[in-house]
Each structure stands twice: as C-alpha cells, then as structure tokens.
Amino acid sequence: MGGAKRxxxxxxxxAGKGTQAARLSAELGWVHLSSGDILRAEVRSATPLGAQAExxxxxxxxxPDGLIIEMIAARITNVEGFILDGFPRTVPQxxxxxxxxxxxxxxxxxxxxxxxxxxxxxxxxxxxxGAIHNxxxxxxxxxxxxxxxxxxxxxxxxxxxxxxxxxFDVYAELxxxxxxxxxxxxxxxxxxxxxxxxxVYADVLQAVGR
Ligand code: AMP
Numbered sequence: 268m269g270g271a272k273r274x275x276x277x278x279x280x281x282a283g284k285g286t287q288a289a290r291l292s293a294e295l296g297w298v299h300l301s302s303g304d305i306l307r308a309e310v311r312s313a314t315p316l317g318a319q320a321e322x323x324x325x326x327x328x329x330x331p332d333g334l335i336i337e338m339i340a341a342r343i344t345n346v347e348g349f350i351l352d353g354f355p356r357t358v359p360q361x362x363x364x365x366x367x368x369x370x371x372x373x374x375x376x377x378x379x380x381x382x383x384x385x386x387x388x389x390x391x392x393x394x395x396x397g398a399i400h401n402x403x404x405x406x407x408x409x410x411x412x413x414x415x416x417x418x419x420x421x422x423x424x425x426x427x428x429x430x431x432x433x434x435f436d437v438y439a440e441l442x443x444x445x446x447x448x449x450x451x452x453x454x455x456x457x458x459x460x461x462x463x464x465x466x467v468y469a470d471v472l473q474a475v476g477r
Contacts, residue, residue, distance in 0.1 A: 271348025271448035278376035288352040297348030327433035376460040
C-alpha cells in the first residue's frame with residue numbers, strides 16, 4: 268500500500284482515540300489495533316491472558332508490560348500501515364515498540380481531567396457493532412438503542428466514577444511521560460481533543476499527511 272503510515276494515538280482515556288482510529292482505519296485501510304479491545308475480547312473468551320488481565324482492568328490499573336508487549340508485537344509484524352490505539356502506555360512499552368518498528372507520527376490527543384470524567388461517565392459502546400457513543404453529546408436517552416445499528420448500548424465496567432478517576436491518575440503517572448519521549452524523537456503532533464469529532468478528525472488527517 269503506497270504511503271501507509273505507522274501511527275500511535277496517545278492521550279488520556281476518553282480523549283477520542285478509539286473513535287478517531289476507527290475512522291482513520293475505515294478511510295485509509297490501515298490496521299486499527301486497540302490494546303483495550305483486544306484485552307476485552309481475551310477476557311470475554313476466558314483465555315489465559317484474559318484471566319490474568321481482568322483483575323487489573325477492573326480496577327483501572329495497567330496490565331503488566333510483559334503481557335502486553337508480545338500481544339501487540341505479534342500483530343504488527345509485516346503490517347505496512349497501522350494505528351495503535353492504547354499502546355504503548357508506559358515507557359518500557361514504548362522502548363519495546365521502538366525495538367520492533369519505527370513510527371511515522373504520534374498523535375497526542377489532549378483532554379483535561381474534568382472533560383475526561385464528564386465524557387467517560389456518559390460513554391456507551393454498542394454491544395453489536397462496537398460503535399462508541401456519548402449520551403450527553405449525542406442527545407441520547409439512557410436506554411436508547413445504538414443510532415447506527417439499533418443494537419444495545421452498554422456501559423463499560425471501567426467507565427464507573429471511581430475507576431475513571433483511577434484511570435486518569437494512571438494515565439498522568441505512567442503514560443503522560445510518553446509525550447516528551449516522542450517529542451524528543453521528533454514524531455509528536457498534539458491535537459486539542461476537546462472539540463467535536465469532525466474538527467479533531469480534520470487535524471488528525473492533516474497530521475498524517477492526508
Ligand atoms: P482502553 O480501552 O484503552 O481504555 O483500555 C482498557 C484497559 O485495558 C486499561 O485500563 C488497562 O487496564 C488495559 N490496557 C489497555 N491497553 C494497555 C496497555 N498498553 N498496557 C497496559 N494495560 C492496558
């Protein structure tokens with residue numbers, strides 16, 4: 268594929284990484300890898316990895332680096348264009364990634380703590396098509412069906428108030444240092460995530476050279 272890019276999406280939970288990555292992947296054909304989605308599927312299928320990961324995810328803590336790095340490395344080998352969403356999340360993960368592949372651009376989608384809490388508490392995910400919606404922003408009732416496919420909208424277990432706070436703390440302590448890590452490598456582009464999805468997406472396209 269000509270011009271395929273290797274992209275990392277960085278940013279706190281709720282910044283819109285998943286939404287932007289899905290759109291970019293659908294439009295440009297690059298593989299979208301969400302470490303959180305892969306882990307949730309492992310938990311649902313009750314695999315050994317899922318069984319180990321579940322306790323950390325439920326608390327809003329990170330799954331140990333040793334479990335994550337292989338899981339992602341195996342999926343990007345020989346892949347030309349990819350969008351990593353939720354990985355890397357620690358400096359050791361970023362160093363391990365660097366040993367496997369170069370990156371073209373790291374998009375840092377910036378969002379304040381207050382906005383993270385507001386968004387995640389009204390976030391819902393469609394159990395059927397996987398689309399991400401926001402009750403408040405999309406004007407949906409609590410029991411509304413998925414506007415896209417009519418499926419059932421569910422709240423993620425880790426989108427509950429105390430867990431949201433914990434996840435932001437974990438982000439600030441362990442993941443935010445990756446901003447300077449990638450700035451030093453000259454691949455960082457920061458985008459204001461506190462706007463409508465379309466506006467954010469316009470900046471995303473520009474940052475990836477489209
Ligand atoms: P996410 O869907 O990206 O918010 O991820 C949900 C949860 O999965 C996180 O709170 C972590 O427990 C776990 N997780 C996802 N990606 C990683 C990662 N790169 N390293 C460690 N844990 C992760």
